Amino acid sequence: MHFDTVPASWYLILSALLFCLGVIGFLIKRSLITVFMSIELMLNAVNLSFVTFAHEWHAVKGQIFVFFVMVVAAAEAAVGLAIIIAIFRSRATLNVDQIDLMKL
Amino acid sequence: MTIHLYLWLIPLLPFAGFLVNGFLGSRLPKALVSTVALAFPLAAFAVVLRAAQFVFTNAISMPYAENFGGSWITAGALHIGFTFALDQLTLIMLLIITGVGFLIHIYSVGYMAHEDGYWRFFSYLNLFLFFMLILVLAENYLLMFVGWEGVGLASYLLIGFYLDKKSAADAGRKAFVVNRIGDFGFLLGMFLLLSQFGTLSFTKIGDSLAAQPALQGGMLTAIALCLLVGACGKSAQIPLYIWLPDAMEGPTPVSALIHAATMVTAGVYMIARTHGIYDRSPYALAIVAIIGAATAFFAATIALVQTDIKRVLAYSTISQLGYMFLGCGVAAYSAAVFHLMTHAFFKALLFLAAGSVIHGLGGEQDMRKMGGLWKKLPITFGTMTMGVIAIAGIWPFAGFFSKDAILYEAFQHGTLGKALYVVGLVTALLTSFYMFRLWYLTFFGESRAASHDFEEHGAAVHSRSDSKLVLEAETPHHVHESPWSMLGPLVLLAILSFCGGWLGIERFGNFLSPVVGPVIDPALESGGKQLDITLSVVAVVVALIGVFIAHTFYFRKNDRAAKLASTFSGVHKLLEHKYWIDEIYGALIVQPLTLASRYILGWIGEAFIIRGSAWLLAGIATLLGEFLRRWQSGNLRSYSGWLAAGAAAILFFAVIAVGLNWVGGVDIRMVWVGR
DSSP states (O other): OOGGGSOHHHHHHHHHHHHHHHHHHHHHOOBHHHHHHHHHHHHHHHHHHHHHHHHHTTOSHHHHHHHHHHHHHHHHHHHHHHHHHHHHHHHSOOBGGGOOOSOO | OOOOOOTTHHHHHHHHHHHHHHHHGGGSOHHHHHHHHHHHHHHHHHHHHHHHHHHHTTOSOSSEEEEEEEEEEEETTEEEEEEEEEOHHHHHHHHHHHHHHHHHHHHHHHHTTTOTTHHHHHHHHHHHHHHHHHHHHBSBHHHHHHHHHHHHHHHHHHHTOSTTOHHHHHHHHHHHHHHHHHHHHHHHHHHHHHHHHSOOBHHHHHHHHHHOTTOOSTHHHHHHHHHHHHHHHHTTOTTSTTHHHHGGGSOHHHHHIIIIISGGGHHHHHHHHTHHHHHTOHHHHHHHHHHHHHHHHHHHHHHTTOOBHHHHHHHHHHHHHHHHHHHHHTTOHHHHHHHHHHHHHHHHHHHHHHHHHHHHTTSOOBGGGOOOOTTTSHHHHHHHHHHHHHHHTOTTSHHHHHHHHHHHHHHTSHHHHHHHHHHHHHHHHHHHHHHHHHHHHHHSSSOOHHHHHTTTSHHHHHHHOSSOOHHHHHTTOOOOOOOHHHHHHHHHHHHHHHHGGGGOHHHHHHHHHHHHOOOOOGGGSTTHHHHHHHHHHHHHHHHHHHHHHHHHHHSSSOSHHHHHHHHTHHHHHHHHTGGGHHHHHIIIIIHHHHHIIIIIIIIIIIIIIIHHHHHHHHHHHHHHHHHHGGGOOOOHHHHHHHHHHHHHHHHHHHHHHHHHTOSTTOOHHHHHHTO
């Protein structure tokens, strides 16, 4: 099956499903690591729709943007994991419901 | 060749003095403060003299106008220029203000030498000159109003100069509030002028009046009466005169400059300036004349029994201003302005001489505690004598000529004029009586100072004292003649009071006639010359009778005055309490206002509306905050939940918008796609 024969809408639907899974994981999971992974999932869902549109309209901008997202995501993963380790060291837990220091 | 008079310099120079002393004065040495305070008014006087020279040699055409910055205010068809103009009337006023004003500045250097706030005093005094000069130089009513309000401000500041004295602060407030009532009338008058003429320029209104000879009464009467209210406020006429006696709380040079020679004459100036409108409204003119004559008489009666030397002079100022209004009211504007000028000389002299007496006695103002001063204060005595004779209207002193001119014109002004003439004549009798009473009490008899000062009234002296020379007053001070900085202006003013009237009303009137219309020349009337002489003789005789009565009552110690007072104790009490006018105003106007403010405005207005609305707003904010703070739980999942919900809501809205093609008719899909 040639790539072009798969309609663009399928990619978009897949992207939306992935995004929704990311959102749901972000909302319902209590482990900070899983929450973090859900963010990555959302980012990649967005990347997928970028690529889809870029291909559809023969515009290279969208693909370039994907590279930016990946770079930022990598940087974010490094910083985020460092923060997670720091939190675990100080509080001995990764349950987001117990990490609620920033409240009034 | 065009001649520039640099009119803008005239007010700006004193203003520069105000700025220097006002901002730097507290850090400058006293000598420098006085130099600044004297140099700038002197420079202004020089500019005025230069202008006067051009006027007297007919080198420039009148009225001469200078405009600055094109249009000052433009609103629709209304254009108001920032314009100064010079004509004969303005020139007279300028000479009085800068000339007499400068003399009083010199005097103040001596008088205020021991006071705190020396620099403050002079900066205010210069500020006053600035506004007063704007008032007379203005070419339209609005600019005049700027000066009008400004002199009110300066007057307020100077009346309340002794900041720590409650009576001074109260007097300043009273002056300000009463003047506000007058200013309200002035404002209404300006609005009516605008609606009638569409302009506030003096010349344009004059042209417009000349173009419509049939325009009479009606609207013009309304304008004239509104402006009259303003004039009554500023010039202390019935019913708004009550602030002037209290204004004597200010330092004496202030009383001389502002509350005798210049500011209070602004009302007379304004009426003379507006004479074109008054001339078309006989009704308004009659009211001006009646108010003037009534005030002259009324204030003179109060002055008969006052014991405070400055208050006697204050009431005599009100009375003399009444004469000027009477002059205006019988359409003898040049006579009124003539009296304005001579009055500026002799009343400034009288106040300054009184200040010299007060200064010499270390702050004593009660005439009952003076007496026998002629030997100790010879120059003050001599100069004050000139002033007393001048105000009494005895030939050949200045007051005689101007008062005579007003009375003559009143006599020639129909039946009403004849009645007012009689009032004026009786007032002249009273005037000469109370002025000589003051003279005898102050300078003759035995000194009554020592016995009272330090036993019964020891404390009272200070609370009443005009000048705060407390140290001098506490020790049995030796009475001393004032320094030459004070005596010099006295001597100059005495000379002016002596010969200021020799100019003669005919010459003066001819000079002013391009502005205020011709004066009635007695020589041209049938039997006019004879009538003029007769009336003059009558006036002098009446004045001499006043002197004689004062002499019988007050020369040497006798109890005739006390006896008379006890015989007519009711009348005496009435006069002593100034007809209870302050009390009546207090009960009729001030008290209801205070009560209404306290109860109606205080309860309904403040407690209910103002505080209520503040509470309501605070309550809403508190409730809202109480609700919103629950969002900030610190719980990551709750935050993200709201975030997701928000994003979903926006998405939902967007989909609806696309579906219905909403959002201001713009096809939102195009925006998104970016095509």
